[in-house]
Amino acid sequence: MSVESLLVFLLVGGVAGWLAGLLVKGGGYGILGNIVIGIVGAVIGGSVFNSLGIYAGGIIGSIATATAGAILLLFVVRLIKRL
Template sequence: MGLIILLVVGGVVGWLAGLIMRDNNGVILNVVVGIVGAILAGFIVTPLIGGAPITSGIISIESIAVSLLGAIVLLAIINLFRRGTVR
Protein backbone atom coordinates (compact mmCIF):
# COMPACT_ATOMS: atom_id res chain seq x y z
CA MET A 1 0.00 0.00 0.00
CA GLY A 2 2.88 2.38 0.77
CA LEU A 3 4.27 1.99 -2.76
CA ILE A 4 0.94 2.93 -4.34
CA ILE A 5 0.65 6.00 -2.11
CA LEU A 6 4.23 6.96 -2.98
CA LEU A 7 3.53 6.69 -6.71
CA VAL A 8 0.28 8.63 -6.59
CA VAL A 9 1.48 11.40 -4.29
CA GLY A 10 4.86 11.57 -6.04
CA GLY A 11 3.14 11.89 -9.40
CA VAL A 12 0.88 14.69 -8.22
CA VAL A 13 3.78 16.44 -6.50
CA GLY A 14 5.90 16.16 -9.66
CA TRP A 15 3.10 17.61 -11.75
CA LEU A 16 2.70 20.50 -9.28
CA ALA A 17 6.46 21.07 -9.25
CA GLY A 18 6.40 21.29 -13.05
CA LEU A 19 3.62 23.87 -12.86
CA ILE A 20 5.44 25.89 -10.21
CA MET A 21 8.72 25.85 -12.13
CA ARG A 22 6.90 26.51 -15.45
CA ASP A 23 8.71 23.53 -16.89
CA ASN A 24 8.15 22.04 -20.34
CA ASN A 25 10.02 18.76 -19.88
CA GLY A 26 6.84 16.73 -20.16
CA VAL A 27 4.46 15.07 -17.78
CA ILE A 28 6.36 11.78 -17.58
CA LEU A 29 9.64 13.41 -16.54
CA ASN A 30 7.83 15.60 -14.02
CA VAL A 31 6.12 12.57 -12.47
CA VAL A 32 9.44 10.70 -12.25
CA VAL A 33 11.09 13.77 -10.73
CA GLY A 34 8.23 14.02 -8.25
CA ILE A 35 8.62 10.41 -7.16
CA VAL A 36 12.40 10.62 -6.85
CA GLY A 37 12.18 14.01 -5.12
CA ALA A 38 9.62 12.63 -2.68
CA ILE A 39 11.85 9.69 -1.84
CA LEU A 40 15.00 11.77 -1.43
CA ALA A 41 13.34 14.51 0.58
CA GLY A 42 11.58 11.90 2.69
CA PHE A 43 14.87 10.31 3.66
CA ILE A 44 16.89 13.52 4.08
CA VAL A 45 14.60 16.32 5.28
CA THR A 46 11.77 14.59 7.12
CA PRO A 47 13.94 13.16 9.95
CA LEU A 48 15.27 16.66 10.56
CA ILE A 49 11.79 18.11 11.11
CA GLY A 50 10.45 15.09 12.98
CA GLY A 51 7.66 13.91 10.73
CA ALA A 52 6.79 10.72 8.91
CA PRO A 53 8.19 10.39 5.38
CA ILE A 54 5.88 9.76 2.46
CA THR A 55 7.63 6.40 1.98
CA SER A 56 6.03 5.15 5.21
CA GLY A 57 2.59 5.43 3.64
CA ILE A 58 1.40 8.17 5.97
CA ILE A 59 0.01 11.21 4.18
CA SER A 60 0.28 14.47 6.10
CA ILE A 61 0.66 18.11 5.18
CA GLU A 62 4.32 18.17 6.19
CA SER A 63 5.17 15.03 4.20
CA ILE A 64 3.51 16.47 1.09
CA ALA A 65 5.23 19.83 1.59
CA VAL A 66 8.62 18.16 2.00
CA SER A 67 7.97 16.01 -1.08
CA LEU A 68 7.02 19.10 -3.08
CA LEU A 69 10.14 20.90 -1.92
CA GLY A 70 12.28 17.93 -2.90
CA ALA A 71 10.66 17.72 -6.33
CA ILE A 72 11.14 21.45 -6.95
CA VAL A 73 14.82 21.28 -5.97
CA LEU A 74 15.40 18.20 -8.11
CA LEU A 75 13.60 19.79 -11.07
CA ALA A 76 15.71 22.94 -10.67
CA ILE A 77 18.89 20.83 -10.71
CA ILE A 78 17.74 19.00 -13.84
CA ASN A 79 16.91 22.32 -15.54
CA LEU A 80 20.31 23.69 -14.54
CA PHE A 81 22.10 20.83 -16.26
CA ARG A 82 19.83 20.66 -19.32
CA ARG A 83 19.43 24.38 -20.04
CA GLY A 84 22.08 26.11 -18.02
CA THR A 85 19.48 28.08 -16.07
CA VAL A 86 17.04 27.28 -13.29
CA ARG A 87 14.27 29.57 -14.66
Protein backbone atom coordinates (compact mmCIF):
# COMPACT_ATOMS: atom_id res chain seq x y z
CA MET A 1 0.00 0.00 0.00
CA SER A 2 1.44 3.36 -1.00
CA VAL A 3 1.68 6.33 1.33
CA GLU A 4 -1.03 8.12 -0.67
CA SER A 5 -3.40 5.16 -0.37
CA LEU A 6 -2.76 4.96 3.36
CA LEU A 7 -3.48 8.67 3.78
CA VAL A 8 -6.73 8.40 1.81
CA PHE A 9 -7.72 5.34 3.86
CA LEU A 10 -7.08 7.23 7.11
CA LEU A 11 -8.92 10.29 5.83
CA VAL A 12 -11.97 8.26 4.81
CA GLY A 13 -11.87 6.46 8.17
CA GLY A 14 -11.62 9.74 10.06
CA VAL A 15 -14.48 11.35 8.15
CA ALA A 16 -16.66 8.24 8.50
CA GLY A 17 -15.96 7.95 12.23
CA TRP A 18 -16.64 11.66 12.74
CA LEU A 19 -19.93 11.47 10.79
CA ALA A 20 -21.00 8.36 12.68
CA GLY A 21 -20.21 10.11 15.97
CA LEU A 22 -22.41 13.03 14.92
CA LEU A 23 -25.28 10.82 13.76
CA VAL A 24 -25.33 8.45 16.74
CA LYS A 25 -26.35 10.00 20.04
CA GLY A 26 -23.42 10.12 22.43
CA GLY A 27 -21.02 9.02 19.71
CA GLY A 28 -17.50 10.15 19.11
CA TYR A 29 -14.29 8.94 20.72
CA GLY A 30 -11.81 11.65 19.79
CA ILE A 31 -9.86 11.86 16.55
CA LEU A 32 -7.92 8.60 16.97
CA GLY A 33 -10.98 6.69 18.16
CA ASN A 34 -13.04 8.08 15.30
CA ILE A 35 -10.42 6.99 12.77
CA VAL A 36 -10.35 3.47 14.24
CA ILE A 37 -14.16 3.28 14.29
CA GLY A 38 -14.27 4.59 10.72
CA ILE A 39 -11.70 2.07 9.47
CA VAL A 40 -13.40 -0.87 11.18
CA GLY A 41 -16.72 0.54 9.98
CA ALA A 42 -15.39 0.63 6.42
CA VAL A 43 -14.61 -3.08 6.61
CA ILE A 44 -18.02 -3.86 8.14
CA GLY A 45 -19.91 -1.60 5.73
CA GLY A 46 -18.05 -2.97 2.72
CA SER A 47 -18.83 -6.55 3.76
CA VAL A 48 -22.51 -5.84 4.41
CA PHE A 49 -22.96 -3.82 1.20
CA ASN A 50 -21.17 -6.48 -0.88
CA SER A 51 -23.37 -9.19 0.63
CA LEU A 52 -26.44 -7.18 -0.40
CA GLY A 53 -25.06 -6.55 -3.89
CA ILE A 54 -24.71 -2.80 -3.30
CA TYR A 55 -21.59 -1.21 -4.75
CA ALA A 56 -20.73 2.45 -4.12
CA GLY A 57 -17.82 3.84 -6.10
CA GLY A 58 -15.66 6.90 -5.64
CA ILE A 59 -14.68 8.77 -2.52
CA ILE A 60 -18.29 9.71 -1.63
CA GLY A 61 -19.38 6.09 -1.94
CA SER A 62 -16.45 4.99 0.21
CA ILE A 63 -17.32 7.54 2.89
CA ALA A 64 -21.01 6.55 2.80
CA THR A 65 -20.16 2.85 3.08
CA ALA A 66 -17.66 3.44 5.88
CA THR A 67 -20.09 5.71 7.74
CA ALA A 68 -22.89 3.13 7.54
CA GLY A 69 -20.53 0.48 8.89
CA ALA A 70 -19.27 2.81 11.63
CA ILE A 71 -22.84 3.58 12.71
CA LEU A 72 -23.55 -0.14 12.88
CA LEU A 73 -20.36 -0.64 14.90
CA LEU A 74 -21.31 2.15 17.34
CA PHE A 75 -24.72 0.57 17.91
CA VAL A 76 -23.10 -2.81 18.63
CA VAL A 77 -20.55 -1.20 21.00
CA ARG A 78 -23.37 0.55 22.86
CA LEU A 79 -25.33 -2.70 23.17
CA ILE A 80 -22.29 -4.47 24.60
CA LYS A 81 -21.61 -1.61 27.04
CA ARG A 82 -25.17 -1.91 28.39
CA LEU A 83 -24.65 -5.55 29.35
